[in-house]
Amino acid sequence: MKHALARRHLARDGSVLYDNPRALLLCLFRSDRAPCQEDGRLSEPILDRCVPDCGNIVRTDRHAVGLRERAKELEIEASHVPGPLAQRGLAAAQKLREQADEHERTRFTYEEASS
Incomplete structure (x- = not known):
């Protein structure tokens, strides 16, 4: 049932959903709002040109969990490298957590979408 709702939604405007596991997101592609174009x-x-503020980004709860896991990995790595590299890793970890937080603030459930 959930997949049928998603297919109907996507078929309305011809959008196609692309999975980008490396960036921990889905792309609900529309070329007119795609900075990768x-x-x-x-x-x-x-x-490989996904940008964090792209209007095509869609995330699931699993993506948000992955963002938090990657942030933890970056923090661990940062504890083993010198100052500037550590700071860069910690800043990247913070951005990933902010993306996960944004997903949690703006997400909606199947029940909310179908009502």
Whole structure:
């Protein structure tokens, strides 16, 4: 039932959903709002150019968990490297946590979407 609702929703405007596990997100691709596109003419995203504030990003609760896990990994790595590298790792970990927090603030459930 959940998958049927998603298929109907996507079919309305011809959007296609792309999985990007490396970036811990899904891309609900529309070229007119995709910063990965230089000229907006491609018919699919360039997944190695995902940017955190893209209007096409969709995340699941699993993605948010993955973001938090990756943040923990970065903090552990930061504890084993010199100052500037550690600071960069800690800053990246903080950004990942902020993305997970944003997902949790703005997420909606299947029940909410279908009512």
